[in-house]
Amino acid sequence: MTAVKGSGPEDALEQSNRSAAGADDGEECGRSPADGRANDYDAFAEAYAAENETSLANAYYERPAMLALAGDVSDRRVLDAGCGSGPLSALLRDRGAVVTGLDVSAGMLAIARRRLGDDVALQVADLKDPLPFDDGAFDLVTASLVLHYLEDWGPTLAEFRRVLTPGGRLIASVDHPIVAYTIFDPRPDYFATTSYTFEWTFGGRSVPMKFWRKPLHAMVDAFAATGLHIKSIDEPQPDPAAREIYPDGFVRLATRPTFMFFVVEAPLS
Numbered sequence: 001m002t003a004v005k006g007s008g009p010e011d012a013l014e015q016s017n018r019s020a021a022g023a024d025d026g027e028e029c030g031r032s033p034a035d036g037r038a039n040d041y042d043a044f045a046e047a048y049a050a051e052n053e054t055s056l057a058n059a060y061y062e063r064p065a066m067l068a069l070a071g072d073v074s075d076r077r078v079l080d081a082g083c084g085s086g087p088l089s090a091l092l093r094d095r096g097a098v099v100t101g102l103d104v105s106a107g108m109l110a111i112a113r114r115r116l117g118d119d120v121a122l123q124v125a126d127l128k129d130p131l132p133f134d135d136g137a138f139d140l141v142t143a144s145l146v147l148h149y150l151e152d153w154g155p156t157l158a159e160f161r162r163v164l165t166p167g168g169r170l171i172a173s174v175d176h177p178i179v180a181y182t183i184f185d186p187r188p189d190y191f192a193t194t195s196y197t198f199e200w201t202f203g204g205r206s207v208p209m210k211f212w213r214k215p216l217h218a219m220v221d222a223f224a225a226t227g228l229h230i231k232s233i234d235e236p237q238p239d240p241a242a243r244e245i246y247p248d249g250f251v252r253l254a255t256r257p258t259f260m261f262f263v264v265e266a267p268l269s
Contacts, residue, residue, distance in 0.1 A: 038197065038210035039149060041084075045107035047202035049085035056249045060242035062173055062259055063088055066144055069171050069234065069263055073097040076139040079163065080120075081127060082146030086112030089120050092142070100138070102131070127156045136165040143172040145259070148211045151193065153222040161226050164266040170228060172264070176235070176257040180213035191215050216260075223264050234261040 041048060052058045066088060070078075074096035080089045083101035085108050093099045093116065100121045103109050109122050116122070125132055127146065141160045147153055160170050181190045188194050193214050199206040214222075223230055235257060243250045 038208045040207070041103075041105035042107035044200075044202050044205070044207050045085070045105060045111055047205075049108065049111045051202065052085065052087065056238070056242055056246040056253060057258060058087075060246070060250075061236075061238040061253055062145060063091065064239045065234070065236040065259075065261055066142060066171060066173060067091055067095075068236070069232075069261060070140065070142065073140065077137065077165075079131075079133070079138045079141045081141055081143045081160070083112060083122070083144075084108045086115045086120070086122075088142060088144050090115055093119055097140075100133075102127075127159075131159045131163055133163045135162055136168075137163045139165055139168050141168070141170045143170065145173050145175070147172055148174045148213070151195065151212045153214075153219075154225060157222055157226040157228060161228055161266050166266055166268045168266045169231070170262075170264045170266075172262045173259050174219070174262075175211065175213075176260045177214060177216050177219070178257045180211075188213070191217075193218060219260075219262070223262065227267055228264040229267065231263045231265050232261075234263070235259075236261065 070092070072095075073092055076097050078092050078097040078099045080086075080092065080099055080101045083089045083103050084105070086101055089099045089101045089112065099119075100123070101109070101112055101116070102123050102125050103112070104124065104126045106124050109124060112120070112122055123132065128150065141164060143160070147156070150156055157170075164170065177190075180196070181187060188196075193212060195210055195212050197208060197210045200209055201207075220230065220233075238250060238253045242253075246253075
């Protein structure tokens with residue numbers, strides 16, 4: 001889950017860029033969270049969900065891109081891994097998918113339950129752990145802005161492959177590696193996997209976050225190592241409807257890297 005936050009429409013992309021880069025760079029960069037553990041979505045679930053609902057980078061870029069890449073999902077069994085408050089799950093359900101949502105945050109899932117009712121099965125689980133599903137349980141897995149929370153993608157991708165039916169697809173979005181590398185100086189070692197810390201602000205309250213940056217080749221290698229075949233790597237444009245709502249942010253989002261999207265496929269045998 002990744003959010004954007006700013007004081008107005010013109011600031012929306014700036015927050016998404018900060019979320020992808022942090023305040024400093026280095027092996028363990030930025031301040032160590034002093035006012036709570038990092039990535040504690042239970043502590044700010046309501047504020048995050050409200051912001052995510054209409055933000056430029058989420059509502060007019062990331063989610064439309066995920067849906068476009070998913071294509072026809074009618075009657076498809078879909079695992080929304082890291083579903084958060086459920087906005088993507090709801091869109092997939094409305095397009096005829098049979099959706100299961102999974103997230104580590106019980107607070108976010110409580111909001112998702114209010115949104116989705118009993119139409120979507122929801123379960124608390126950590127993507128670092130084995131998934132609580134049978135082999136081949138899903139035709140499609142969506143991982144919307146979640147992999148950059150993990151230092152090692154390998155075990156999680158292996159589990160995604162296991163729960164996918166042969167020929168099933170994984171669609172994953174992540175913070176663009178160029179953003180994490182270039183936005184602040186001094187720059188880190190691009191070719192190393194490094195963590196970075198930063199703060200998001202919701203309603204005047206700062207919350208500590210921690211992500212992991214990887215070079216593009218390490219991302220590609222992680223998919224290959226688990227036997228998942230890359231079908232496409234995408235850098236889509238934002239929804240044109242955002243041009244009038246976020247005129248300045250739209251131009252920045254349309255001309256600078258923000259997120260990268262992978263479509264990968266489980267082998268047929």
